Amino acid sequence: MNRAQLECALRDLSQSHGYSFELMPAHRMTEVSNFPVVVLEPLTVARIDGREQGRISYKVTLHILSLAAKLSARERSEIQEKMESDLLDIFVQLSESERVIAVEELSLTPREFAFTTHGEISQTAQTNVVTFF
Numbered sequence: 525m526n527r528a529q530l531e532c533a534l535r536d537l538s539q540s541h542g543y544s545f546e547l548m549p550a551h552r553m554t555e556v557s558n559f560p561v562v563v564l565e566p567l568t569v570a571r572i573d574g575r576e577q578g579r580i581s582y583k584v585t586l587h588i589l590s591l592a593a594k595l596s597a598r599e600r601s602e603i604q605e606k607m608e609s610d611l612l613d614i615f616v617q618l619s620e621s622e623r624v625i626a627v628e629e630l631s632l633t634p635r636e637f638a639f640t641t642h643g644e645i646s647q648t649a650q651t652n653v654v655t656f657f
Contacts, residue, residue, distance in 0.1 A: 527567050530582060530653060533621055535593055538562035543588065553587070560590040560607075561611040563639075567637045579625060579656050586611065586633045592636070593643025599644050604634050607647040615651060625654040 535545045543562040548555070550565055565585040573579045588607040592600045611632055619627040630651040638646060 526580075526655075526657065527582065529623070530567060530584075530655065531564065533618060534562075534564055534584070534586065534614070536566075537617050538586075539592050541614065543557065543610075543612045550585075550587075550604040550639075554641065556589060557642070559590045559642070559644065560588065563589065567621065574657075577657065579605075579634055579654055580650075581652050581654045584649070584651050586614070587639070587646050589639060589644045589646045591642060592645040600636070604645055607645075608632055608634070611647055611649045615649065623655050625656055628654060 531547060538545045544557060544558045546561055546563045547565060547566070553563055556563065563586070565587075567582045567584060569579040570583045572581075588611060590603050590607065592603060595603070609628050615627050615630055618624055628651065630649060633648045635646045635648065637643060
Protein backbone atom coordinates (compact mmCIF):
# COMPACT_ATOMS: atom_id res chain seq x y z
CA MET A 525 0.00 0.00 0.00
CA ASN A 526 1.53 3.29 -1.04
CA ARG A 527 0.79 6.80 0.17
CA ALA A 528 -2.06 7.45 -2.27
CA GLN A 529 -3.77 4.15 -1.45
CA LEU A 530 -3.46 4.81 2.29
CA GLU A 531 -4.87 8.34 1.93
CA CYS A 532 -7.73 6.99 -0.18
CA ALA A 533 -8.50 4.25 2.36
CA LEU A 534 -8.58 6.78 5.21
CA ARG A 535 -10.83 9.08 3.17
CA ASP A 536 -13.26 6.27 2.38
CA LEU A 537 -13.36 5.06 5.99
CA SER A 538 -13.90 8.60 7.30
CA GLN A 539 -16.72 9.27 4.84
CA SER A 540 -18.35 5.93 5.72
CA HIS A 541 -18.61 7.24 9.30
CA GLY A 542 -20.40 10.39 8.10
CA TYR A 543 -17.52 12.87 8.06
CA SER A 544 -16.39 15.14 5.28
CA PHE A 545 -12.68 14.72 4.53
CA GLU A 546 -9.77 17.12 4.04
CA LEU A 547 -6.09 16.49 3.41
CA MET A 548 -4.09 19.44 4.71
CA PRO A 549 -1.24 20.39 7.04
CA ALA A 550 -2.12 21.39 10.60
CA HIS A 551 -1.28 25.07 10.05
CA ARG A 552 -4.05 25.29 7.42
CA MET A 553 -6.79 23.82 9.62
CA THR A 554 -8.04 27.34 10.33
CA GLU A 555 -9.54 27.13 6.80
CA VAL A 556 -11.90 24.30 7.74
CA SER A 557 -15.53 25.39 7.60
CA ASN A 558 -17.46 22.18 6.89
CA PHE A 559 -18.18 20.21 10.08
CA PRO A 560 -18.01 17.45 11.19
CA VAL A 561 -14.78 16.80 9.32
CA VAL A 562 -11.82 14.46 9.35
CA VAL A 563 -8.53 16.18 8.55
CA LEU A 564 -5.58 14.03 7.52
CA GLU A 565 -2.21 15.70 7.77
CA PRO A 566 0.22 14.79 4.98
CA LEU A 567 1.71 11.37 5.63
CA THR A 568 5.40 11.09 6.45
CA VAL A 569 7.58 8.06 6.01
CA ALA A 570 8.88 6.77 9.33
CA ARG A 571 10.81 3.76 8.06
CA ILE A 572 11.45 1.68 4.96
CA ASP A 573 12.80 -1.88 5.03
CA GLY A 574 13.72 -3.58 1.75
CA ARG A 575 14.26 -2.54 -1.85
CA GLU A 576 12.10 -4.31 -4.41
CA GLN A 577 9.83 -5.78 -1.74
CA GLY A 578 9.55 -4.74 1.85
CA ARG A 579 7.78 -2.74 4.50
CA ILE A 580 7.08 0.94 4.71
CA SER A 581 5.84 2.64 7.86
CA TYR A 582 3.90 5.92 7.61
CA LYS A 583 3.33 8.35 10.46
CA VAL A 584 -0.38 9.19 10.38
CA THR A 585 -2.03 12.13 12.14
CA LEU A 586 -5.80 12.24 11.77
CA HIS A 587 -8.10 14.83 13.38
CA ILE A 588 -11.87 14.74 13.79
CA LEU A 589 -13.43 18.16 14.36
CA SER A 590 -17.02 18.93 15.30
CA LEU A 591 -18.75 22.20 16.19
CA ALA A 592 -19.49 22.55 19.89
CA ALA A 593 -19.51 26.23 20.86
CA LYS A 594 -23.19 26.24 21.79
CA LEU A 595 -23.32 22.77 23.36
CA SER A 596 -23.48 21.89 27.03
CA ALA A 597 -20.58 20.13 28.72
CA ARG A 598 -22.57 16.89 28.65
CA GLU A 599 -23.25 17.20 24.91
CA ARG A 600 -19.56 17.95 24.22
CA SER A 601 -18.59 14.89 26.24
CA GLU A 602 -20.97 12.69 24.24
CA ILE A 603 -19.55 13.98 20.95
CA GLN A 604 -15.99 13.46 22.20
CA GLU A 605 -16.89 9.87 23.07
CA LYS A 606 -18.41 9.29 19.61
CA MET A 607 -15.39 10.78 17.84
CA GLU A 608 -13.05 8.58 19.89
CA SER A 609 -15.11 5.51 19.03
CA ASP A 610 -15.15 6.48 15.34
CA LEU A 611 -11.36 6.93 15.28
CA LEU A 612 -10.82 3.54 16.88
CA ASP A 613 -13.19 1.97 14.37
CA ILE A 614 -11.47 3.68 11.42
CA PHE A 615 -8.08 2.31 12.46
CA VAL A 616 -9.43 -1.17 13.24
CA GLN A 617 -10.97 -1.29 9.77
CA LEU A 618 -7.75 0.06 8.24
CA SER A 619 -5.74 -2.66 9.99
CA GLU A 620 -7.93 -5.24 8.25
CA SER A 621 -6.96 -3.90 4.81
CA GLU A 622 -5.17 -6.37 2.59
CA ARG A 623 -1.89 -4.46 2.35
CA VAL A 624 -1.69 -3.18 5.93
CA ILE A 625 0.60 -5.18 8.19
CA ALA A 626 -0.11 -3.29 11.40
CA VAL A 627 -1.39 -0.14 13.03
CA GLU A 628 1.08 0.58 15.83
CA GLU A 629 1.29 2.93 18.80
CA LEU A 630 -2.13 4.51 18.36
CA SER A 631 -2.73 7.47 20.65
CA LEU A 632 -5.85 9.64 20.91
CA THR A 633 -5.92 13.19 22.27
CA PRO A 634 -9.14 15.16 22.92
CA ARG A 635 -9.05 18.94 22.50
CA GLU A 636 -11.38 21.93 22.64
CA PHE A 637 -11.11 25.06 20.47
CA ALA A 638 -7.60 24.11 19.30
CA PHE A 639 -7.64 24.48 15.52
CA THR A 640 -10.24 26.95 14.23
CA THR A 641 -12.19 30.00 15.32
CA HIS A 642 -15.50 28.14 14.97
CA GLY A 643 -15.66 26.74 18.52
CA GLU A 644 -14.86 23.13 17.71
CA ILE A 645 -13.98 20.09 19.75
CA SER A 646 -11.66 17.50 18.32
CA GLN A 647 -9.95 14.18 18.71
CA THR A 648 -6.47 13.67 17.30
CA ALA A 649 -5.15 10.22 16.46
CA GLN A 650 -1.45 9.61 15.90
CA THR A 651 -0.12 6.24 14.82
CA ASN A 652 2.29 4.38 12.60
CA VAL A 653 0.73 2.35 9.80
CA VAL A 654 2.99 -0.41 8.51
CA THR A 655 2.31 -1.55 4.94
CA PHE A 656 4.16 -3.68 2.44
CA PHE A 657 5.28 -2.97 -1.09
